[in-house]
Amino acid sequence: MGAVVALLVVAAVIGLIGLRSSVRVVKQYERGVVYRWGRVNPVPKEPGPRMVMPFVDRMTKVNMQVVTMPVPSQEGITRDNVSVRVDAVLYFRVVDPIRATVDVQNYQFAMLQVAQTSLRSIIGKSDLDDLLSGREMLHEGLELMLSTPATGWGVHIDRVEIKDVALPESMKRSMARQAEADRERRARIITADGELQASVKLSEAAKAMDANPAALQLRMLQTVVEVAAEKNSTLVLPFPVELLRFFDRAAQGSGASAPAAPQAGGKPAAGKDLAAGEEPAEVEQGKGGRGELPGTAGSPLQIPDPRSSEE
Known part of the structure; x- marks a missing residue:
């Protein structure tokens, strides 16, 4: 029992x-x-x-969940001969568990290796500008390259993205100088455009003031008011250039109409009479080497003889 x-x-x-x-x-x-x-x-x-x-x-x-797999950084040379280091991230999931376990030994390791190879290949086919700014097209290219082997393994690629692009320090400095030069060029163009527009407006204002001279005086007074509003100890008073030209013309006119200055004897100089257009008087020379003006016998005007060595 x-x-x-x-x-x-x-x-x-x-x-x-x-x-x-x-x-x-x-x-x-x-x-x-x-x-x-x-x-x-x-x-x-x-x-x-x-x-x-x-x-x-x-x-x-x-496991049928979406797997997030980081792709290690891959070094490569772009099509424009720039050395870069690029890393990415891969999102995929199993859609056919039979093929994922039978057709491939380790589908996750296989996907990792294919992702690294595809990333190096896409680096060599792209320019640096595409890696930095045109990543959408690169993502599509990576997804297409990974989808071909993944479909045979029962894996569906959801998304592939490039996370970071590491550049050499020399290339970073060159790009910084390029960006700085481009910004300086745009700043100069904007400044020149502003000066051109200001010159057009100033030309129109000058034409309006030329039609009405009182406007220039009002503008000058307005400038004085603006300067005086700052409470400075020094007052800047603008002086029109036209006024200086007026004084210059007046000075030239007074100098041309002024009479000739008389000599000590009360008679004008010979040079002045000649400049006024008078006829020069004939000079008679005597035996003693002295000359007398005609009509002045009572008070002869003595002039030195240039041929006399004593004088």
């Missing part, structure tokens, strides 16, 4: 162990791939408790 009870207990324990080994729980984000005697079941197990034959079936659970 005791032996029967012992056998029943042993059978119950073996049944519990077998029941425990035959029940599998598949989570919501998983699918179960069952192998029976080494052959795969074409229909994967859905989420929930599932029964398998103990010691006969083997079940592998495949």
